[in-house]
Amino acid sequence: MSALPSQAYALLKTVFGYDSFRPGQEEVIESVLDGGPVLAVMPTGSGKSICYQLPALLDDGLTIVVSPLIALMRDQVQQLISLGVGAGSLNSSNTPHETDAVWSALKAGTLRLLFISPERLAMDGLQGALARAGVKRVAIDEAHCVSEWGHDFRPEYRQIRTAVEAMGVGQVIAFTATADRNTRRDIAERLFDRSPTVFVHSFDRPNLDLRFAPKDQPRKQIEAFLKSHREQSGIIYCASRDRTEKMAEWLQQSGIESVAYHAGMDAGQRARNQDRFLQEDGIVVAATIAFGMGINKPDVRFVVHADMPGSVEAYYQEIGRAGRDGLPAATLTLFGVEDMALRRRQIAEKQISEDRRRIEHARFGRLAMLCEAASCRRQVLLSYFDEQAPACGRCDICRGEVSLYDGTVDAQKALSAVYRTGQRFGASYLTDVLMGIESDSVVRNGHQTIKTFGVGADRPRNEWTGIIRQLFAADALETASEEHGGFKLSAKGEAILLGQESIQLRKDPPKAPKPARSKVGKGQDAPEGLDEDDTKLFNALRRKRLELAREEGVAAYVVFADRTLIELARERPLSLREMAGIYGIGTAKLERYGEAFLEVVLSGE
Ligand code: ADP
Ligand code: ZN
Numbered sequence: 001m002s003a004l005p006s007q008a009y010a011l012l013k014t015v016f017g018y019d020s021f022r023p024g025q026e027e028v029i030e031s032v033l034d035g036g037p038v039l040a041v042m043p044t045g046s047g048k049s050i051c052y053q054l055p056a057l058l059d060d061g062l063t064i065v066v067s068p069l070i071a072l073m074r075d076q077v078q079q080l081i082s083l084g085v086g087a088g089s090l091n092s093s094n095t096p097h098e099t100d101a102v103w104s105a106l107k108a109g110t111l112r113l114l115f116i117s118p119e120r121l122a123m124d125g126l127q128g129a130l131a132r133a134g135v136k137r138v139a140i141d142e143a144h145c146v147s148e149w150g151h152d153f154r155p156e157y158r159q160i161r162t163a164v165e166a167m168g169v170g171q172v173i174a175f176t177a178t179a180d181r182n183t184r185r186d187i188a189e190r191l192f193d194r195s196p197t198v199f200v201h202s203f204d205r206p207n208l209d210l211r212f213a214p215k216d217q218p219r220k221q222i223e224a225f226l227k228s229h230r231e232q233s234g235i236i237y238c239a240s241r242d243r244t245e246k247m248a249e250w251l252q253q254s255g256i257e258s259v260a261y262h263a264g265m266d267a268g269q270r271a272r273n274q275d276r277f278l279q280e281d282g283i284v285v286a287a288t289i290a291f292g293m294g295i296n297k298p299d300v301r302f303v304v305h306a307d308m309p310g311s312v313e314a315y316y317q318e319i320g321r322a323g324r325d326g327l328p329a330a331t332l333t334l335f336g337v338e339d340m341a342l343r344r345r346q347i348a349e350k351q352i353s354e355d356r357r358r359i360e361h362a363r364f365g366r367l368a369m370l371c372e373a374a375s376c377r378r379q380v381l382l383s384y385f386d387e388q389a390p391a392c393g394r395c396d397i398c399r400g401e402v403s404l405y406d407g408t409v410d411a412q413k414a415l416s417a418v419y420r421t422g423q424r425f426g427a428s429y430l431t432d433v434l435m436g437i438e439s440d441s442v443v444r445n446g447h448q449t450i451k452t453f454g455v456g457a458d459r460p461r462n463e464w465t466g467i468i469r470q471l472f473a474a475d476a477l478e479t480a481s482e483e484h485g486g487f488k489l490s491a492k493g494e495a496i497l498l499g500q501e502s503i504q505l506r507k508d509p510p511k512a513p514k515p516a517r518s519k520v521g522k523g524q525d526a527p528e529g530l531d532e533d534d535t536k537l538f539n540a541l542r543r544k545r546l547e548l549a550r551e552e553g554v555a556a557y558v559v560f561a562d563r564t565l566i567e568l569a570r571e572r573p574l575s576l577r578e579m580a581g582i583y584g585i586g587t588a589k590l591e592r593y594g595e596a597f598l599e600v601v602l603s604g605e
Contacts, residue, residue, distance in 0.1 A: 003030050011057055012050075015083050017564075017586035022047045022326075024201040029054055032137075037196035038173040039143070039188060043203045044320035045298075048175045049076065052139035056112045057085065061136025064169075065115045068142050068154055071274075073115040075296045075555075080113060082558055084588035089115035090126070106133045118145075118156035121163045131167040138164050140191060143174035147186035152293070161191060172196075177320065178313050180385070203316070203385040207323045208331055210377040210395040212370070214466060215336030218306055219250065225304060225332050226256060231282040232301035237318055238286055239307035239339070241265075247286035247306060261287040278555040281546060292318060297555065298325040299562045304332045308339035311363045312370060312384045325561050335371040340364075340469070361479065365472070372473030373397065374404055374504050407467065407505025408496065410456075411476065414467050415489060415497040417452045421445070423488035424480045430487070431456075431464040470505050527566050537601065538569040544600050548593065559593060560584055572601055 004026060012018050021029075028040045028051045042048050056063035067073045073089045080087035088102035088111055105111040120126060138160070140146075146157035164172055174191050176183075188196055213221060222236070236251075238244045241262040251258035257280075259273035277285045278297055285291060289310070303322040309315040315333065323329025347360045366384055373380045378392035396402050417433045418425070425433075432439045433447055436454025447453060456464055468487070471477045476493035480486040495501040530538055542556075542565060549556045560568075564584035573579040576594045580587075585594070 004033070005058065008054060008058060011054060013586065015057065015085065015586050015588070016050065016054075017582075017584040017589060019583065021050075024199065025050055028199050031197050031199070032171075032173050033058065035171055037171065037192045037194060038199070039184070039192070039196040040173070040175050040199045040201070041184065042175065042177060042199070042201040043205060044177040044317060045205065045324035045326075046177075046201055048141070048177070051175065052137075052173060053080070053085070053113065055137070059136070061134060062106070062111060063113050063137045063139055064121075064130070064135050065113055066118055066121055066138065066140045066157075066160055067115050068118060068145050068152070068157075069293060070117065072141075072293075072296060073117070077113075077115055078554060079296075079558055082554070082588065082592070083586060085112055086110045087113040087115070090120050091115075091117040092119070118154060118160060122156055122159040124166075127163055127166045135167050135169045137171040137173065138167075138169050140172065140174040143176040143187045143191060144178050144183050146190045147183045149180075149182045149186055158190065161193070165193075178317060180313075203382055203387055204378065204389060205320065205323065206392070206394075207326055207328050208319060209328070210319075210331055210381070210392075211401075212333045212335065212373075212377065212396060214462075215334040215339065218334055221332075221334060222304060222306060223254065225302075225330075226251075226284075229302050229330065230256075233277065233282055233297065233299060234284045234302035234304065235292065235300060235318075235321060236284060236286045236304045236306050237291075237309065238288060239342070241288060243306070244286040244288055248284075251284055251286065256284055257282060258284040258286060261285050261291040263288065263290040279549055281542060281556055289314065289318070292321050295321060296324075297321075298557050299327075300324070300329065301327075302330045302332070304334075306334055308335040308343065308371065309333065309367065310343065311360075312367050312381070313363075315367060315370070316381065316385075325557075325563055327563060333371065335368075340368060365479065368469065369473040369475070372470045372506070374402075374470070374474065374506055403507045404504045405507055406502060407470075408499075408502040410467055410505060411471055411496050411503050412499075413452065413455050414464065414471060415476065415493050416455075418477065418487050418489060418493075419497065420450045420452050421447050424486040426486050427465050427468045430468060431461055434464050435459075435461065467505060471503075474503060476503065527562075527569075530566065530569055534569045537572070538565055540600050540603075541565040541568055541597060544596060548596060560589070560597075568597060568601060573598070574602070 008029065012021065024042055025047055028038065031038050032051065032055045040048065040051060052063060052065060070091050070093050073091060077087045077089050086105060088105055090099065090102055102111070102114065140160060142152065145152050145154040147153065172192055174187060174196070176187065184198070236247055238247055241264045244260040244262050248258045248260035259276055261270060261273050273285065277283045300322045303319045305318070309318055319331045322331060343364055347357060347364065350357065370377065370380050374397065376391040376398050377395035379389055382389045391398055413434060414430065417430050421430070421433060429441065432442050433453055434456035436457045438448050442448055468477070471493065472487065475490055476496055477487040478490045480488040489497065492501065496503055527535065527538055545556050545559050545565065549559050561584050564582060567582045571582060573582060576590060576598060579585055579594055579598060580590050
């Protein structure tokens with residue numbers, strides 16, 4: 001392929017320190033350099049930023065990057081400056097001094113990338129000034145914010161196009177990690193004046209382990225999981241503010257460095273906790289979903305959902321914060337009946353149109369299906385994004401951690417209970433009937449007399465609820481009434497009931513998860529491909545990295561990525577020149593950190 005100028009490959013190496021492009025980057029960059037409108041849908045961590053950063057270095061003129069989050073902007077600008085790239089930002093958190101510096105650089109023509117918040121961009125005065133400075137291209141990050149369809153709608157995004165026109169900018173390029181078809185259409189219509197060239201990159205994140213477990217004893221389950229992730233950075237998502245604090249406290253008591261993060265904390269504390277997570281190695285943050293958008297930390301080694309996420313998109317985004325450096329990372333999602341009931345109730349209580357409510361219920365149903373899946377998780381996940389894939393071999397189902405059995409007879413009992421009670425009741429009522437419990441409402445409806453009453457008395461309640469959830473997940477049951485969570489039979493459910501089809505079900509409770517070894521970042525264990533000596537050196541390099549990061553007040557990964565340290569430990573370069581061949585070491589980083597790390601390598605540890 002490669003119709004990119006050779007300079008592009010040279011810059012990739014000398015500025016960013018990378019040997020090759022990641023899948024998808026080359027074609028997007030090629031299209032950006034062609035000058036036309038471009039929309040690239042690429043999953044989190046696939047390396048979208050390079051797709052606008054590299055073109056900004058290759059041609060003359062200024063690239064404006066519209067970005068919704070100030071934290072994200074600061075982070076990117078900081079990283080670019082550390083790479084020796086002329087970058088700056090204009091947003092409400094700037095000091096007057098910072099803003100002055102940006103304008104001087106603009107006038108001097110030394111600025112390649114200017115990050116602006118959408119609110120700022122909407123200001124008339126600013127548009128005029130930027131038009132005079134000359135803007136070659138506008139890159140819009142998190143482009144889905146323009147669509148009401150997505151979760152993160154930002155009205156200011158609707159004004160970007162006016163601003164682009166006012167500034168007389170010739171090219172608009174847009175990037176997002178979440179876009180189903182409707183959102184994509186919305187983005188194309190609202191951000192561009194003509195149809196963009198669209199790239200949709202695979203949503204597969206092969207380096208992520210996918211694992212789900214019914215919530216049984218959550219603390220025990222999380223404890224078992226964390227055992228194989230000692231001293232690694234990770235995120236534990238919880239459903240409420242209160243739970244994040246309890247979780248962090250419990251982790252701390254269990255000897256795991258951790259902090260809480262949620263929108264209800266005072267701003268100072270919140271920022272301090274976020275900084276610790278970003279800058280120190282091996283901190284676990286217990287957080288609500290308020291945490292993460294714009295967190296650019298590449299070496300997060302695991303994401304746990306202690307409570308069920310809100311939707312498949314949310315799940316995908318949240319697990320996507322792990323393993324952005326491409327190294328193995330683990331995920332675990334706990335789901336329970338209470339979680340499901342809670343989410344359904346939240347949707348029912350929202351002040352939204354009935355259409356919207358239906359969409360949200362259907363969306364949630366897809367997540368339930370993923371949690372209860374009895375076939376490859378990755379296949380189910382990718383099918384949500386209209387992608388087909390072979391069985392992945394590295395999710396809990398593929399690894400055989402979940403035991404399945406021929407559940408046809410159990411399924412028939414449950415389906416029969418649904419059918420004979422009139423196809424309108426929810427899981428807890430159906431369970432009463434199956435177990436033969438004469439609750440008030442069962443008696444009121446006369447359902448203690450039907451044939452199915454009590455046929456499941458040999459099984460505990462949680463198993464029946466599990467079976468009903470699985471039938472729903474497998475599409476054998478459909479929702480009868482969205483608000484009340486009642487079920488009716490689908491065509492597939494009828495076929496199972498009539499004995500025309502069989503079904504595999506999961507045994508509850510499943511075997512305790514056997515977390516796969518995700519090796520990087522542990523103090524004691526060897527990172528992938530490193531022997532004992534290399535591991536010692538790797539740990540010494542980590543200490544040096546932390547020391548330098550502290551001195552400069554930046555995150556550890558701003559200094560060097562884990563992968564850089566692993567390669568340094570393995571390759572043991574003997575000179576600065578040899579060092580320049582290592583992953584992630586470009587000219588600027590070599591100058592800045594080369595000596596310090598070389599010393600560690602040479603001292604041999
Ligand atoms: P996102 O698509 O989520 O915006 P980023 O642009 O932040 O992803 O990139 C994710 C990580 O991948 C970053 O740490 C980045 O430096 C790294 N990366 C991007 N492109 C490459 C590449 N060609 N080779 C190696 N690492 C890369
Ligand atoms: Zn799989």
